[in-house]
Amino acid sequence: MKKQRFLITLSAFLLTVASWAVPAKPGQWRMLFLADGRQIKAELKGDEFTHFWQTESGDCYISEGKAFHLIDKYTLSQQAQSIRMEREQLRSRRTAHTRGLGDNHAPYTGKKKGLIILVQFCDLSFKVTDPLTTFNHIANGKNYIEGNFKGSVHDYFLAQSGGLFELDFDVVGPVTLKNGYAYYGQDNGEKGLDKHPGEMVVEACKAIDAQVNFADYDWDGDHYADQVFIIYAGKGQADGGSDDTIWPHEFELEYAYGSKPIFDNITINTYACGPEQNGKGNIDGIGTICHEFSHCLGLPDTYDLLHANNYGMGSWDLMCNGSYNGNGYLPPNYTAFEQAYIGWNDPIVLMEDQVVSGMKPIGDGGNIYQLVNDDYPNEYFLLENRQQTGWDEAIGGSGLLVTHIDFDLDVWHHNAVNSVGSTFMKGNNIFKTNHQYLSIVPADGITNHNDESSDTYPYNLKDSISNTSSPTFTLYHAKTNGSTLLGKAITDIRQNSDGSIDFKFRAVDTNTEAHIGGVVFHETFDQCNGEGGNDGNWRVSSGSAEYIADNKGWKLAGEGGGYKCARFGNVVTKGIVTTPKFCVTGNTKLTFRAAPYGEDEIEIGITVMGSNEVMLSQMSYTLLPEQWTECESLISGTGEIAIQFTPSKNRFFLDEVKAEVMSETSTIKTVWNNKADARIYDIHGRYAGTDIESLAKGIYILGGKKIIK
Structure with missing residues (x-):
């Protein structure tokens, strides 16, 4: 094995900054009053740039004055994309002065200083009695344990860096602004953007100019403050x-305010803000x-900024829903x-076969292990030990967590890491993430925000990740031999009583023993967010939205997106479409859902590609x-x-394609084209005749069921 600096293999340069926000805190339900007088229960979704309320059935609503009206999810995603494209066009007109995403910077070490300005409004003051002392402790306290707090911001970054990076803050204020909170925070029409947050920041900076030296917040000597943070009352x-x-x-501020103010010969542009209180009214x-300060270090958001139900990183990551872990006290x-x-x-x-023993939790300085796609080195898998202790006390589970990374500098730069369908300019071409x-x-x-305890290994009998496990190391970028499997294996994963992890690594996966009940291939098409199929619309006007698959490697023809399904042909x-490659061993059950496109009955045939033995x-x-x-x-x-x-005709709908390893006693429920079929097959799928009595002893398949003679 080889330990190496983790560098992106691209030249270092300065990049522009995308739009950042925290996602809505999960679990915020309220009764909405609709324009027709009805009331419905819905949960807050989205972020600063597009937010909405969603019912349990998936219907989405946005506010319209004092009432709410229905809006389809596709429109919301397009709206979010439109806002980000507008910001991108503005950003493309300038040269960046902030540290970008993806640059080959040296590790962040040593001491850095940040600025926190406490802000209250003419109609809303801080609830806490002594906000300056309180937030100074919260920001700078050493081993800060008080009330719900298990550490300060200083403690957090010191722990994440293993003591290499020390972040301290100048906390100043409170400053009372000239307007009420609604002037700065009121949503600006259907898009939901706040009206005047930039004015809040500039007013605050002017008010405390004499108290601080803004040059202290320029981390790299470019005469720009790396960030100013506002904590506002309420x-x-x-x-x-x-x-x-x-x-x-x-x-x-260049966009939120219209200009970049200068104090102490330092330009103020990047800012962030957060509230005094959480939803329960506590600090x-x-x-x-x-x-927000992690963005200063070049980290992108890892939640779905287009709100199309992509999982992202869940509670495992500060840059996703993890910012709310422990109600925000335990990131x-x-x-x-x-x-x-x-x-x-x-x-x-x-790189070579080996046994790894005693892998410590990442919060205790444990090692990180990397498995690389040798034919596309920017795609790889990372292994980390996560235990529900320390800062990880509120994560979803404990064990070996596996993360799949497909690093693309432009995707990171545009903060579109897990926002499938994001569109931006890549060179002279329009690029869309898929x-x-x-x-x-x-x-x-299964990626589910409501149950993450089964995300880590080992889980039940699953103690391996190989070509024939479920899930497996599936690649986005096929290898030179055409395979979309990594071809490497992690086996015998074990969690010890002290929280450490053991596992074995095989550099070349020669495993031919499939795991019973394991799903070796599964395509849901759930990222297709158009019309047709699962919404009961089978007409020729449906299925014309963007096609987005879970798995890369489909060979396509006339593809389009229905509602949580795909449409092929035009x-x-x-x-005529073909799945990505996957490995089968012995007996595997293939299931799928299909439907005609339109009103005519059709036939559909399936064929094995790639092997004459299957x-x-x-x-x-x-x-x-x-x-x-x-x-x-x-x-x-x-x-x-x-x-x-x-x-048999050009077009059809397809959904839920799955290949699952069978046990010897499993049976197949076959659709027999509405006709009786007396054909008999042996256990290897070879045709054996129609008379069971004339066959030798053994296991046969008749009518989709196994028969033992």
Whole structure:
């Protein structure tokens, strides 16, 4: 194994800053009054740039005066994208003066100083009696334990850096602004942006100019303050505040105010802000401050900024929902990627077969291990030990956490890491993201914010990640041999009584023993967010939105997005499509849902691609109009294969394609094209005849069921 500096293999240069914000705190439900007089219960979603209320059934509402009206999720995503594109066009006109994302900077070490200005409004003062003393302790306290606080902002960054980076703050104020809080925080029309947060920042800086030297906050000598942080009285809109309160965010005065003021020969541009109180009316925790100052270190947001239900990093990451862990008092440890990216924990690249023993939790300085796509080195997997202790006390579970990274400098630079469908200029071309670039590989195969305890390894009987496990190391960038499997394995994962982790690494995965019940391939198409299919719309006007798959490597024809499903083919192109490659061993159950596009009955055929030794028990299905047909087939044999779908007419809908390893006693429920079929197959999927009595003893498949003779 090799321990190395974690450098992005691109030249260092300064980049512009994207728009940052914290996501809405999960679990904020309220009754909404609709324009028609009805009331509904909904949860707050989104961030500073697009926020809305969503019901349990998935309907979305935005405010319109004192009432709320329905808006579709696709429009919301497009609205969020539009706002970010507007900001991008503005940013493209200037040269950046802040440290960008993806530059090959030296590790952040030594002492740095930040500025926190306490701000209250003419109609709202701080609730706490002595805000200056209180927030000085919260920002700068050493081993600060008081009330709900388990540490200060200073304590947090010192711990994340292993003592290498010490961040202290000048805390000044409180300053009373000339306007009420609604003047600065009121939502600006349907887009929901706050009206005048930039004015709040400039007023505050002018008020405290004589008390500080702004040059102290210029970290790199470029005559720009790296960030000014505002703590404002009351609640924030992301956690319990009204629509007239400010949503915590980081942005630039150049756009939020219209100019960049200068104090002490230092330009003030980048700022961030957060509230005094949380949703319960108590002093807010340090999660928001730590999140926003982490942007100063070059870290992007890892939640879905387009609000299309991409998981991101959940509670595992400060830059996702983790800023709310422990109600904001227990932000989680930096992830393996973040510690490595900033330069505080260099990963160990696994290159040769070995046994790793006693891997300590990342919060205790534990090692990070890296598995690289050898044909595309910017794609890799990181292994870290996460335990529910210390700063990680409030994360979703304990064990070995696996993260999949596909590093793209432009994606990081535009803060679009897990915002599938983000659009921006890449060189002279328009680029659109089509997958998450930094997200976990959950042990249970499910990314769910409500249950993260099964994300880490080992989980139940799952103690390995290999070519034939579920999940597996699936690549976005195929290797030179065409495979989308990493071809390396982590096995025998064990969590010890002291919280340490053991595992074995195989540099070349030769595993041919599939795990019973394991899903070796699963495509949900849930990122398709258009119309058609699952919404009951089968007409020819549907299925025309953007196609986005969970898995990279599909061979496509006339693709489009329905509602949580895909549509293939068009008027001139037959929708013959092929899955990415996946490994099968022995018996594997293939299931999928398919439906005609329009009102006509069609046939659909499936074929194994890539191996003559792998067989299917059924290869043809009749799809009745205006309904899904649930299809199953037995895949028998061993090899790396793909499944091709061929419709009898040009267009069809497809959903929930899954290949799952079977036990010897499992059965297949086959759709027999509405006709009786007496064909018999052996256990390897080979045709054996129609007379069971004439066959030798053994296991056969008849009518989709196994028969023992």
